[in-house]
Amino acid sequence: xxxKPQLNAPLLMPVTALATGILAGFVLGLDKWFAIALxxxxxxxxxxxxxxxxxxxxxxLACFFSLGMSISPNGKEHNIVRLENGHLIRRNTxxxxxxxxxxxxxxxxxxxxxxxxxxxxxxxxxxxxNSDSDAMAVVAAMTLGEKSGVSKQLRETYSVxxxxxxxxxxxxxxxxxxxxxxxxxxxxxxxWLSQLIVILSIWAFAFLTGLSTSxxxxxxxxxxxxxxxxxxxxxxxxxxxxxTALVMLLTDSSLIFDIxxxxxxxxxxxxxxxxxxxxxxxxxxxxxxxxxxxxFFGLIAVSIAAQLGTAPLVMYHFGRFxxxxxxxxxxxxxxxxxxxxxxxxxxxIPAATGILICLAKGLNDALAVISRLxxxxxxxIHLSIIQVxxxxxxxxxxxxxxxxxxxxxxx
Numbered sequence: 587x588x589x590k591p592q593l594n595a596p597l598l599m600p601v602t603a604l605a606t607g608i609l610a611g612f613v614l615g616l617d618k619w620f621a622i623a624l625x626x627x628x629x630x631x632x633x634x635x636x637x638x639x640x641x642x643x644x645x646x647l648a649c650f651f652s653l654g655m656s657i658s659p660n661g662k663e664h665n666i667v668r669l670e671n672g673h674l675i676r677r678n679t680x681x682x683x684x685x686x687x688x689x690x691x692x693x694x695x696x697x698x699x700x701x702x703x704x705x706x707x708x709x710x711x712x713x714x715x716n717s718d719s720d721a722m723a724v725v726a727a728m729t730l731g732e733k734s735g736v737s738k739q740l741r742e743t744y745s746v747x748x749x750x751x752x753x754x755x756x757x758x759x760x761x762x763x764x765x766x767x768x769x770x771x772x773x774x775x776x777x778w779l780s781q782l783i784v785i786l787s788i789w790a791f792a793f794l795t796g797l798s799t800s801x802x803x804x805x806x807x808x809x810x811x812x813x814x815x816x817x818x819x820x821x822x823x824x825x826x827x828x829x830t831a832l833v834m835l836l837t838d839s840s841l842i843f844d845i846x847x848x849x850x851x852x853x854x855x856x857x858x859x860x861x862x863x864x865x866x867x868x869x870x871x872x873x874x875x876x877x878x879x880x881x882f883f884g885l886i887a888v889s890i891a892a893q894l895g896t897a898p899l900v901m902y903h904f905g906r907f908x909x910x911x912x913x914x915x916x917x918x919x920x921x922x923x924x925x926x927x928x929x930x931x932x933x934x935i936p937a938a939t940g941i942l943i944c945l946a947k948g949l950n951d952a953l954a955v956i957s958r959l960x961x962x963x964x965x966x967i968h969l970s971i972i973q974v975x976x977x978x979x980x981x982x983x984x985x986x987x988x989x990x991x992x993x994x995x996x997x
Contacts, residue, residue, distance in 0.1 A: 597828035603647040604832065607654020608839045621655035628652055659840040700793045704730045707933070721946035724753070728922065728946075729929040731755045731795035740950065746957040748908025749918050755795050756850060757804035758919070762926050763791060764808055781812040799834075799841060800850035806830045807854075824858045827851065845903055849896050856895020859985055861887055866992045882916075889915040894984070898969070898977040907964045910956050917956070921949040 611621060628648040635641045708726050723735035733753060744750045751758065767784045785808070792805040810826045831851055834841055841847045864887045873880040889912050901907050908914065928942040956962060969977075 595822070595824040595828050597825060597832060599647055600650045601828045601831050601835070603650035604654040604835055605842055607651035607656075608658045608835065608842045609654075610651070611655035611658025612843075616655060618656055621652050621658075625649055625652035625656055654835075654839070657836070657839045659843075700796065703794060704732055704796070708732060710933075710936075718943055718947055720950055721943045724946040724950060725925065725929065725942055727753045728755070728759065728925055731798060731801070743950070743954050743957045745904070745906070746908065746963045747953045748911035748914045748963075749953050751849075751853075752918050752922055754800065754846065755798055756800040757807070757854060758922065759926060760788065760791070760801060760804040760808065762923050764788065766927065766930070778816050781816050785809050785812050799844050799846040803830055803834065803847070803850050803854075806833060824855070827854050827858060845899075848899055852895040852899055853892040854895070856893070857888055857891045860891035860894055860988075863985065863988045863992065864891065885916055885919055886912060888919075894981050898974045898981075901967045902969045902971075902974045905965065905967045907967060909961050909964060910959055914953065914956055917952045918949070921945060921952070925949070 607621075610616075628645050632642055632645040632649060635645060707730060719735065720737065720740050723733075723737065723740065726732040727736055731754075736753060741750070741753070744753055764784065767787050768780070788805050788808050792801045795801055807823075807826055807830050810829060811823070814822075814826070834847070868883060873883065893911055897907065925942065925945050928938060928945055932939040932942045
């Protein structure tokens with residue numbers, strides 16, 4: 587039976603209030619003690635108005651807002667810079683990177699060890715591969731998170747074609763690995779054990795690739811999802827996403843300024859919100875009968891849903907919009923799956939490295955063709971923060987209308 591689209595995310599509004607409070611605290615520069623006093627006052631008000639649920643909901647959101655203000659980061663301490671066009675970003679791209687490198691933490695030592703292992707694996711791939719530097723650079727970026735070898739021209743090709751996300755390890759890559767691990771583990775006979783193996787393997791891969799923000803987000807989500815699956819609860823992915831955001835922001839509030847954090851969560855939010863709605867307009871029985879159509883529809887739906895979630899941010903941060911993103915994703919996702927699976931095979935059988943390099947070269951060539959298509963990218967876009975917010979209001983209206991127009995039995 588088809589699951590009806592529903593907004594099952596009680597933490598959505600609290601997380602939004604927390605993020606808004608972090609931004610407000612940074613922009614306004616209010617004293618921390620003022621925010622703490624406000625949080626104490628709103629907490630007392632929440633207890634006082636417990637007989638009035640609607641009013642109490644407002645005071646709870648005010649608590650999260652004031653909490654966000656109290657943990658809002660200092661720009662110098664967290665390497666946050668204000669660009670000339672008004673963009674606020676964080677220089678650091680790895681989660682929980684310490685500021686004092688003279689006294690490395692246990693986490694930093696683990697990351698250093700992982701970096702050494704990455705270097706050894708890259709050298710092994712280079713020794714077993716051929717001299718195609720661009721193909722090897724893409725393999726290193728997609729499998730180990732090492733992007734230093736990606737040339738400026740290759741980055742531009744991926745950017746214009748709308749495939750930059752494939753060079754940065756994200757939920758797409760971890761999702762592919764999760765499916766592979768689920769297939770290879772013990773299955774339903776020892777379900778709790780298989781999920782434990784999957785979780786440990788996912789986090790080992792996250793450490794190996796440097797704990798980027800998007801990988802940490804995906805790893806936390808998979809961990810929570812697997813724990814829920816063991817307990818027989820797998821019907822609240824949007825709630826899991828909100829809980830993940832809450833944990834990460836409470837741990838490091840400066841992540842709100844990280845572009846990877848913003849794009850990662852908005853892409854997942856778009857997919858989780860719009861995918862069930864789009865499925866509601868297509869016959870489930872027809873899709874079950876036509877596997878190729880189901881695969882094609884899935885790719886198109888995921889691409890559109892993720893684009894709805896991230897397009898305003900992409901235009902705001904990068905000043906461009908890739909018009910051929912649908913075609914790009916039809917090429918990228920199968921190639922990315924084949925490359926990640928081939929990478930695992932190449933580590934076991936070195937002779938398979940040639941296949942891996944050929945796949946990466948094929949992906950590069952295909953994206954080069956797409957990047958040269960007419961109007962492949964709309965450049966020179968300059969959006970203000972207000973315009974970005976208005977665009978997300980429009981996205982919300984589109985979602986509401988699409989949900990309303992669905993047949994009543996599928997809502």
